Structure formats: structure tokens, C-alpha cells
């Protein structure tokens with residue numbers, strides 16, 4: 001069988017790790033913002049993880065005037081519950097330094113989005129100020145996945161465990177129950193996106209687990225569909241990044257921020 005893009009990315013990642021250098025600084029921000037808490041009490045009627053992604057292997061560079069820090073501030077001001085920062089350099093034009101600088105801009109949970117295959121990447125995420133780390137079930141066996149999951153927890157961080165198929169979800173749940181599961185609508189082997197994968201996978205996952213639907217979310221109808229299908233949040237990148245006014249796009253997708261605990265007087 002020919003090599004898929006995921007295989008290729010994982011091979012590049014393993015090579016990069018040969019030259020890994022552990023950060024020499026400590027975590028600047030002692031506080032860890034809980035993604036789980038943020039998503040169980042979303043600012044809108046539905047959760048939003050807004051993504052900072054400069055390019056992707058299937059779409060190339062999204063815009064010439066990309067500015068991660070500006071985007072982070074806009075997302076925070078628009079009621080995003082958390083921010084996802086793509087840190088892979090080769091395929092997504094990101095960096096761990098970018099995550100560190102986004103950390104200085106916002107007081108929201110930050111998810112390190114990368115192809116995590118090694119404990120050292122988890123420590124690096126911690127030191128650079130991440131609150132949560134993406135773990136992709138399709139990138140390794142479940143024994144290794146569970147080990148990395150425990151490593152993430154050991155640093156006091158949370159994990160978003162990503163699955164794309166029923167088989168992956170079953171294999172993960174056979175071994176452990178993650179607190180947050182990401183259902184990726186995009187097949188990392190073919191890049192095809194189908195929002196409906198949630199209908200097949202949701203019934204397998206316990207109700208207590210938070211569900212994030214990832215990739216290809218574009219319209220208010222998509223959001224309604226995902227909410228109806230049992231997701232708690234959407235992780236949205238391209239639709240927001242390509243927009244010239246992400247704050248308006250978020251309002252169009254999510255409506256107004258829900259004000260809670262407003263004491264009438």
C-alpha cells in the first residue's frame with residue numbers, strides 16, 4: 001500500500017525529534033486553564049475551539065497577511081472558549097514559539113495541535129504554556145496512546161483524544177476513557193471531510209465524555225447539525241482564518257454570547 005499523508009507526516013516528525021532540544025526556560029504561566037471546564041460551560045450555546053493555522057498540506061497557505069497574535073486576540077474577544085495552535089512547522093507552517101506568544105495574548109485554554117508521538121513534545125507543550133495536548137488515535141497503537149495520555153495528565157494538562165472511525169473509537173475506549181474526545185471529520189489519510197462521521201461514532205462514547213467535532217465546519221446549519229448529533233463543541237480553523245472578519249463569522253455561526261449568572265437588579 002502506498003504511503004498516506006499521515007504516514008509521511010509521522011515519518012517527518014520522527015526525524016525532527018532526532019534533533020529535539022528541550023526548552024531551557026520554565027513555564028511562564030503557572031496557571032493551567034481547563035479545556036474541560038471551558039467546554040462544559042461554553043460562552044455561546046455551543047462550544048468553540050478556534051484554531052490558529054497558517055497553512056495545511058491539502059490547502060497550502062490560507063492568507064498572505066496571517067497574524068497569529070492578532071487572530072488570538074480576535075478569537076478571545078469573540079467568545080471562543082479555547083484556542084488551538086498548530087505547532088507543526090513542515091506541513092502547517094506553525095511553531096511552538098507561536099504557541100508561546102499566543103499564550104501571552106489570551107487567558108483561555110490553549111490546545112497544542114501537533115503530531116505528538118513522544119513524551120518530550122508533551123513536556124515542551126507544558127513549558128511553552130499549553131493547557132491541553134492533541135493525541136491522535138490513528139497515529140499509534142492504543143497502548144502507546146494511553147501511555148502518552150498518562151504523560152499529559154502527569155504534567156497536569158488535559159488531552160483531546162482524536163478519532164476518525166468507529167474502530168478507532170472502540171480501540172481507545174477498550175483501554176481507557178478520555179475526558180475529551182475529538183471526532184475528526186477529515187480523514188487524515190485522504191483529506192476527505194464528512195460531518196456525518198459523528199452519527200456513527202457518538203453512540204459508542206459515554207455521555208460523560210465531552211465531544212468536539214473537528215474540521216470542515218462552515219455554516220450555522222453545520223453547527224446546528226453537530227449540536228443535534230451530540231457534540232459539545234466544534235473546532236474550527238479554515239472558515240475563521242479565511243474570513244476577513246472572524247468576529248463576525250463567529251457571530252454568524254454561533255449567535256450572540258450567552259450572558260450567564262446575570263443578576264437582575
Ligand SMILES: O=P(O)(O)OC[C@@H](O)[C@@H](O)c1c[nH]c2ccccc12
Pocket residue numbers: 051053113114136162184214215216217235236237238239
Ligand atoms: O480548518 P478546519 O477544517 O476547520 O479544521 C480544523 C482542525 O480540525 C484541523 O486542523 C485538524 C483536526 N485534526 C488535526 C490533526 C492534525 C492537524 C490538523 C488537524
